[in-house]
Amino acid sequence: MPTERYKVRVTKDHLVFCCGHFISYEGHRCERLHGHNYRAAVEVEGPLAADFYVFDFVALKARMKEITDDLDHHMLLATRNPVIAVVDTGPTVDVTYKDRRWLFPRGDCKLLPIENTTAELIARHLAERLLESLRDRHGFVPEVLRVEVEENIGQSATYEWVP
Numbered sequence: 001m002p003t004e005r006y007k008v009r010v011t012k013d014h015l016v017f018c019c020g021h022f023i024s025y026e027g028h029r030c031e032r033l034h035g036h037n038y039r040a041a042v043e044v045e046g047p048l049a050a051d052f053y054v055f056d057f058v059a060l061k062a063r064m065k066e067i068t069d070d071l072d073h074h075m076l077l078a079t080r081n082p083v084i085a086v087v088d089t090g091p092t093v094d095v096t097y098k099d100r101r102w103l104f105p106r107g108d109c110k111l112l113p114i115e116n117t118t119a120e121l122i123a124r125h126l127a128e129r130l131l132e133s134l135r136d137r138h139g140f141v142p143e144v145l146r147v148e149v150e151e152n153i154g155q156s157a158t159y160e161w162v163p
Ligand SMILES: Nc1nc2c(c(=O)[nH]1)N=C([C@H](O)[C@H](O)COP(=O)(O)OP(=O)(O)OP(=O)(O)O)CN2
Pocket: 023, 031, 117, 118, 119, 120, 151, 152, 155, 157
């Protein structure tokens, strides 16, 4: 008996989120502030449900779009970075790396509980939020979830979650 597996994938122009960021790298170096039109793609795997699909494309796009829209047009800051300090003062976010300092209006920022705003960790962050949303709103837990974040055409990172 052959084993059947199904996978649903969505990636759409409206799953693009335009954000500022900078990362630390090589342990002690820090990029200059710049931005990307990040593009997300989502895959879910599982058995076919009663409607003969793994999970409804329409709902999957809608849940992902809520998350990417929330990040769109914000400065992404990683709160767990070992060398870039991020302090939320209320009206502002004060960011320090060695002798460099950035001061952002709080409303322009998304503070992410991750170590670095790499495409890899942004993908994991999106996946965690999506899993919560799929579970809470649809009672759906996929067998496998993958989120790909493309920083630029031809360069992307994928996070895979398997329970
Ligand atoms: N595995 C990863 N590598 C890198 C990441 C990442 O998230 N994961 N991120 C960066 C930088 O943030 C940077 O923005 C990308 O650098 P680079 O490719 O040099 O810049 P461009 O997007 O402008 O691409 P071009 O090919 O130069 O046009 C680095 N590495």
